[in-house]
Amino acid sequence: MGDYNQSVILDSIRRAEEGLSRVELAASAGLAAQTVSNICRRLLDTGLIIEAGKEASGPGKPRTMLRLNPKGMYAVGIHIDPALTSYALLDAVGTVLLSLDEPTDLAGDPFEVVAAMGAKVRHIIDESGVDEQRIAGVGVATPGPVDAASGTVVNPPHMPGWARVPLRDILHEITGLPVIVDKDVTAAAVAEVWAGSTSSVRDFVFVYIGTGIGAGLVLNDEVVRGSSGNVGEIGHIIADPDGPECDCGRRGCIKVTCMPETLVAQARAAGVLPEASPDEASLPQDMADLAQAAAEGNPAALDILTQSAHRLAGAASVLTNLLDVERVVFGGPFWPPLAPTHLATIPALIEHYSVTTSVHSVNVVGTMVSSGEEAFGAACLVMENTFSPNAARLLLDSKG
């Protein structure tokens, strides 16, 4: 119970922007004053919290306020998308100290590619000059499926050759740090919780648009991971009965109608984008160009994006109707080019498709996480593991 109580205390302090006194902590956590005092002593000794001034409240001695020490802990995040791999280093209060990204090397041997990611992490840590002893771990967000128990990625559809790649073991070996592996969609949902944008909302779905499309789930204030860590596979929700055939044998799954590469192919066919050049096509650039064309009023571009928004709204409403959530958050690496057209279309459609509009409406928003900072969510996996009293199932690699 000691670790659990410490997590409760840390979490309370983290959530209180103004800091908290020991007396307030005891009241909010329902713990004995002596217990709180002992835990705070330990946290002060290890530098995770700091005393930040005194505050008078009524008569009596002013109370010493406790806050998180930004420099008390750090976390590294690696976000792997088939198109782009990004990295971030966060301090204990979630400030991004350093971030970078580079194209994902899908041609190389996966084991070597992951080893190079580990080397990049070491490089980032060295560059940053932070105290390595204070780095709590490396969080990795990867396309699924994953084998959560072993920290392995298992045949993600857009990463040929990544049959069973033990991300956790390789990265632990190279970095010497504890490593947490989770699906990209789940890391995105954790980031939204961590960024505080959902503090008023106990239930939401995160619709994640990367090279693939998936969903992260937060129900009753807890991140849902599923029986094997593979929550959120929504690619085979049928969104367009007139759509093309899918590899599952059905027609019109969002996998074949809404993914960025499909939209880009439609844009090429409609003459919005030029034919693919002989050198490798760049999905991020193509999506940016398509969005730009729509923003400039190109009717074909607008039509492609609006149609896609209709299909995504249909798919998202399957989630909202099934899970009775209050909010849908859209995000992921390819969300920014979609945001203008999609936010103009989707909210009304989700309202239309909602079975429970007579009881409550569903709020639709874009992610709080900045474009290009997907690795923030990966690093938040480490934060969640350290701070959240709910994260009992998500254990850091015990070898770390």
Add this chain to the structure above:
Amino acid sequence: MGDYNQSVILDSIRRAEEGLSRVELAASAGLAAQTVSNICRRLLDTGLIIEAGKEASGPGKPRTMLRLNPKGMYAVGIHIDPALTSYALLDAVGTVLLSLDEPTDLAGDPFEVVAAMGAKVRHIIDESGVDEQRIAGVGVATPGPVDAASGTVVNPPHMPGWARVPLRDILHEITGLPVIVDKDVTAAAVAEVWAGSTSSVRDFVFVYIGTGIGAGLVLNDEVVRGSSGNVGEIGHIIADPDGPECDCGRRGCIKVTCMPETLVAQARAAGVLPEASPDEASLPQDMADLAQAAAEGNPAALDILTQSAHRLAGAASVLTNLLDVERVVFGGPFWPPLAPTHLATIPALIEHYSVTTSVHSVNVVGTMVSSGEEAFGAACLVMENTFSPNAARLLLDSKG
């Protein structure tokens, strides 16, 4: 915390078929011996548990075993389906002491129909001869949507005129008992947990086939209810791109392709069932006749049911892929006639559609709850509220 600890103790005793000693209880619940002793004293005094013999375990004094007292508590369940309303009276160990059903009166004024349900409950209690002081409450399973906070049913699609019917208040007034209202699909999931069929499974979906089709969810060992108690609206999952138009404006939703009334209409069109008689059609009888025809090898009947199984498998796989569950349980009032054809078809299809087959397979089973005993699940809502330490959100009507 006293009530919470008491729930933990009651739950532990309930789960142990052979009973538990105080020493075992203290160990399993992680509570001090004195706390356990005090709570057990209180539970013995109120008659919720009984001392059931002594058991020697090694040297020392034999330990007194504690068990639930079957006569210590009772619960009443009302299960409302647009076709049939059923009732059940359960004792504390879940034995159905009394059950009955009758056609749901959809022609009458909803307020009067619900009042008549209340009178029926009173009648059942009188008939049964159980000590009324020991009836913990009435659980009501109703088609959604519901307004969980007020115990009101709000415009269920197959019950015209039931605009906002305050089930809880009416039934509380007539019966004088605490009343819990929940969606039929959720009550069905609770029943499956209670019947013990899912004890090895932490995550499952319950696909409920009544007059409408819905889903109950148990994730990470907890019943999920959603932000307004309306979890499980799956009627607008598109299952057949070639299907008929739905009221939502799309085509082939399971609402218009898999519901019993659709299957019966198909059976009439194919000559499997006679044209509807001028007197009111009976969905339960029609479904039984269709299943009988299929069992006798009628190819058109077989085709109708197999097609429906294919569509339901597609819809169920949307849930299993999204939620990463280990098991799908099929049930509900119209499940029995579908079971033979559906269990022959659905498991392989769900395996085919599953995105995570490389990680784990999905188990597909029929419900443990007997045909005609849907009200068992409704009564289990009361049991869950009394016994489950997780059910903090589901409070009995405080007026009760």
